[in-house]
Amino acid sequence: MVAPGGEALGGLVPSLVSMAPAGAVFYGVYDILKSAYLHTPEGKKWxxxxxxxxxxxxxxxxxELGPLRTLLYGAIAGACSERRVIRLKLLSAVATCVKIVEHGGVPALxxxxxxxxxxxxxxxxxxxxVYEFxxxxxxxxxTQ
Incomplete structure (x- = not known):
């Protein structure tokens, strides 16, 4: 597909499809952690x-979460998002996974x-x- 200005958009849709789940996990996990904390007695008090x-x-x-908790929850959200990206890549390459396990065992994954x-x-x-700051x-x- 080519845009009116002549730029190719062929890779846009696959890129968005591959990025959307990771972004959803990234923001979703952070929001869940933030909301869960803010509904605790400690969070309400803070x-x-x-x-x-x-x-x-x-x-x-x-x-809202304080500096350290904001950094911690952001790191946890990033770790969950990265894990999701790894799983998506593994699911799309089942044959490769089988070969990796055959040669290096499960830890090689x-x-x-x-x-x-x-x-x-x-x-x-x-x-x-930075976002919260x-x-x-x-x-x-x-909105909490």
């Missing part, structure tokens, strides 16, 4: 503290997982931290 103190707190302390996670986890954690700085109200 939210009440943030709402009462408001502008007296610095921007980091105004984060996870070769490269740790370096991949070491790249993804900090990125995901920082992404959510900018909501505070820009005074965007949360």
């Amino acid at each position: 939210l009440e503290h943030v709402r009462q103190e408001g502008d007296e707190l610095n921007a980091f302390d105004q984060l 996870y070769a490269g997982l740790i370096p991949s996670l070491l790249q993804v986890l900090p990125s995901a954690a920082i992404s959510y931290f 900018m909501k505070v700085v820009m005074k965007v109200e949360s």
Whole structure:
């Protein structure tokens, strides 16, 4: 398929199809973790503290989850998303998986997982931290 400007869009649909599940997992897991925490007694207490103190707190302390929990939940969401991408790739290459297991055993299926996670986890954690921080700085109200 070619766009009116002449650019080829042939790879757009497959790219979106392959990225959508990972994005859904990434944002879904973060939202589930965030919502679960904010409904605990500790989370409710923290939210009440943030709402009462408001502008007296610095921007980091105004984060709905606090700085460390925001980073942690972002890292967990990134790890879950990366795991989903790996599973999708494995499912689309069953024959390759069989050969890998035959030659290297089941652990060979996870070769490269740790370096991949070491790249993804900090990125995901920082992404959510910046997202939540900018909501505070820009005074965007949360839907929680």
